[in-house]
Amino acid sequence: MLEVRVPGLHATIQDAGRPGAAAYGIPPSGACDPLALAAANLLLGNDPAAPALEMELLGAELIVREPCLVAVAGAEMEAVIPEDGRRIRPGTSHLLRGGSTLVFGAARDGARTYLALAGGIDLPRVLGSASTAPVGGIGGIGGRPVAAGDLLRPADPDRLDGAGRHWPGPGPASGVAGHAGPRTIHVLEGPHAADLPRDALRLLLSTAWTVTPRSDRAGLRLAGPPLPPASGPEPASFGMTWGAIQVPAGGAPILLLADHPTVGGYRVIAVAASADRPALGQVQAGDELRFARIDLATALRLAADADAELAAAGARLRMAEPMA
Amino acid sequence: MSTGDPAPAGPRVVPYGDRAVLAILGEGVDTMLGRRVLALAERVRAASMGGAAGWGAPVPGFASLLVPVDPARLHPDAARAELAGWLTEILATDPPAEPAGLVLEIPVRYGGADGPDLPEVAARCGLTEAQVAELHAASVYRVFCLGFVPGFAYLGPLPERLALPRRPEPRLRVPEGSVAIAGRQTGVYPFATAGGWHLIGRTTVRPWDLRRDPPALLRPGDRVRFVPAGDEEGG
Numbered sequence: 001m002l003e004v005r006v007p008g009l010h011a012t013i014q015d016a017g018r019p020g021a022a023a024y025g026i027p028p029s030g031a032c033d034p035l036a037l038a039a040a041n042l043l044l045g046n047d048p049a050a051p052a053l054e055m056e057l058l059g060a061e062l063i064v065r066e067p068c069l070v071a072v073a074g075a076e077m078e079a080v081i082p083e084d085g086r087r088i089r090p091g092t093s094h095l096l097r098g099g100s101t102l103v104f105g106a107a108r109d110g111a112r113t114y115l116a117l118a119g120g121i122d123l124p125r126v127l128g129s130a131s132t133a134p135v136g137g138i139g140g141i142g143g144r145p146v147a148a149g150d151l152l153r154p155a156d157p158d159r160l161d162g163a164g165r166h167w168p169g170p171g172p173a174s175g176v177a178g179h180a181g182p183r184t185i186h187v188l189e190g191p192h193a194a195d196l197p198r199d200a201l202r203l204l205l206s207t208a209w210t211v212t213p214r215s216d217r218a219g220l221r222l223a224g225p226p227l228p229p230a231s232g233p234e235p236a237s238f239g240m241t242w243g244a245i246q247v248p249a250g251g252a253p254i255l256l257l258a259d260h261p262t263v264g265g266y267r268v269i270a271v272a273a274s275a276d277r278p279a280l281g282q283v284q285a286g287d288e289l290r291f292a293r294i295d296l297a298t299a300l301r302l303a304a305d306a307d308a309e310l311a312a313a314g315a316r317l318r319m320a321e322p323m324a
Numbered sequence: 325m326s327t328g329d330p331a332p333a334g335p336r337v338v339p340y341g342d343r344a345v346l347a348i349l350g351e352g353v354d355t356m357l358g359r360r361v362l363a364l365a366e367r368v369r370a371a372s373m374g375g376a377a378g379w380g381a382p383v384p385g386f387a388s389l390l391v392p393v394d395p396a397r398l399h400p401d402a403a404r405a406e407l408a409g410w411l412t413e414i415l416a417t418d419p420p421a422e423p424a425g426l427v428l429e430i431p432v433r434y435g436g437a438d439g440p441d442l443p444e445v446a447a448r449c450g451l452t453e454a455q456v457a458e459l460h461a462a463s464v465y466r467v468f469c470l471g472f473v474p475g476f477a478y479l480g481p482l483p484e485r486l487a488l489p490r491r492p493e494p495r496l497r498v499p500e501g502s503v504a505i506a507g508r509q510t511g512v513y514p515f516a517t518a519g520g521w522h523l524i525g526r527t528t529v530r531p532w533d534l535r536r537d538p539p540a541l542l543r544p545g546d547r548v549r550f551v552p553a554g555d556e557e558g559g
Contacts, residue, residue, distance in 0.1 A: 019380060019381070019392060020380065020381040021381075022381065022383045022390075022471075023365075023381060023382065023383050023384065023469075023470060023543075023544070024470050024474060024475065024538060024539070024540040024543075025470035025471040025472065025473055025474045025475055025476050025540065026474045026540075027474075127538075133474070135473050135474065135517070136473060136474030136475070136514075136515075136532065136539075137534060138474070138534065138539075143534070188339065188341055188342060189339075190340070190341075191338045191339070191340055191346050191348070235351065235388075236351055236352055236353065236385065236386035236387045236388070237385055237386050237469065237471070237472075237478060238346065238348075238385030238386070238387075238388040238390065239344075239346070239383035239384070239385050239388065239389070239390025239469075239471075240390075240471075241340055241341055241343070241344045241390060241392070242341075242343075243341050244340075244341070261471060261472035261473065262383060262470070262471035262472065263383070263385055263469055263470075263471030263472055263478075264471075264472060268340075271340060271341030271342075272341070273341070273342055274341065274342050274343050296339060296342060296400060296401070299341075299342035300342055300395050300399075300400075303342060303395060303396075304396070307396070
């Protein structure tokens with residue numbers, strides 16, 4: 001069991017989210033980088049979508065109240081155990097001794113790092129998920145980001161065997177995320193691409209967009225040349241989806257992430273390919289994004305390839321060290 | 325592919341990324357369209373419960389339906405074709421009647437500190453404050469959809485005489501329970517949040533309560549009437 005001494009910038013409990021609740025206005029939530037969530041969980045033999053701690057940009061400081069098996073994946077956050085000087089790299093599992101501490105620093109090569117416990121973090125499910133949705137106060141611990149004094153209990157506290165594993169899957173050895181430099185995100189043409197002036201899509205695809213500090217788990221707000229507005233009234237409010245790139249009247253696009261509003265009225269010029277969800281979950285303010293258009297067949301192939309890679313990594317992990 | 329030509333205006337089912345499709349039935353706040361949206365959602369749920377694989381839980385909009393698909397089990401193009409067939413059938417017939425019996429009554433204190441925009445709304449509509457309240461409370465509204473935040477019900481159609489564009493600058497914080505109008509829509513803010521609608525009153529009814537199951541008080545297709553609370557104060 002771990003106790004939160006300092007929560008860091010923004011730490012929340014996340015799993016695969018509650019995609020079925022959007023008709024109630026409830027955002028899907030869930031890990032911004034589902035690949036890193038899966039990797040952290042699979043390192044411990046958990047369900048890949050078990051609840052874990054998602055830490056944004058500046059990580060938490062945790063006190064180990066009882067010996068605890070953990071795994072870390074996602075961005076490199078310079079985690080250390082000061083008592084014995086151990087460094088905790090993303091993509092590894094560890095046994096933490098009672099009385100020690102686990103201290104995360106600032107994210108270096110991404111935005112989000114995931115901490116998994118044996119069996120997942122033990123929390124009740126709300127509408128099928130333990131994910132935190134702060135707007136509406138659902139899930140997680142008290143429906144809010146993690147705070148000092150919160151306890152993170154493993155669902156399987158007696159499982160202490162499984163330290164020393166390394167993630168054999170996609171991503172460089174330093175971590176599961178590990179994307180550096182400008183990122184190219186694959187997009188599909190959106191439902192309103194043809195309503196907007198023809199220059200809008202061209203400009204979207206030819207611009208290096210900068211992610212602004214007004215970005216969060218709800219969406220990335222992008223700075224660049226304003227996209228030309230459509231003539232005519234905005235559509236009546238319609239359902240929003242992860243990855244939708246909205247064009248508000250001012251022309252600065254917003255790319256929706258896990259905590260997105262369930263409906264909106266801004267036109268959607270393009271939608272990110274679901275295979276790029278992990279990459280978009282590791283974007284932070286100041287990063288540069290480019291968009292490359294692909295067709296549906298390519299998007300489906302990329303998604304199937306990513307699923308296959310994850311499954312293969314999980315299988316390699318089980319073969320290397322059979323888990324109970 | 326984007327030619328800048330005017331978009332096709334008729335009902336259609338369009339791609340929406342690689343994990344969803346969007347059925348667009350029309351435009352605007354129109355009860356008949358809203359009923360057809362729910363009829364289409366019902367077809368999706370029925371297919372799903374009947375064992376058809378890959379359909380997610382549909383999300384109604386005012387005149388559209390977002391349908392999530394799991395592409396590993398249902399190709400989005402196959403989903404579009406299926407939906408287009410259902411849509412054609414639904415458009416060819418009268419949408420099924422919605423349960424007419426129950427109308428949820430929401431008490432409202434109009435104006436004053438509870439509805440700080442009421443004087444401006446009245447002035448812009450050429451009405452007295454009392455007339456605005458009366459008009460707002462005279463209609464039975466239909467829930468078209470829920471969102472943008474948990475439990476916020478988009479109600480309509482608001483009487484044409486009260487239709488105003490949103491405020492140019494949204495408020496950073498609208499108090500919970502605020503009763504607001506914009507365009508042909510009205511609604512109740514379920515909790516304190518940013519908002520760009522005109523605040524004309526406030527209610528003690530909570531559209532969002534985690535102690536309830538489900539926490540959202542209203543569902544698409546439900547009907548609502550606002551009742552002035554304490555006529556001697558609000559009149």
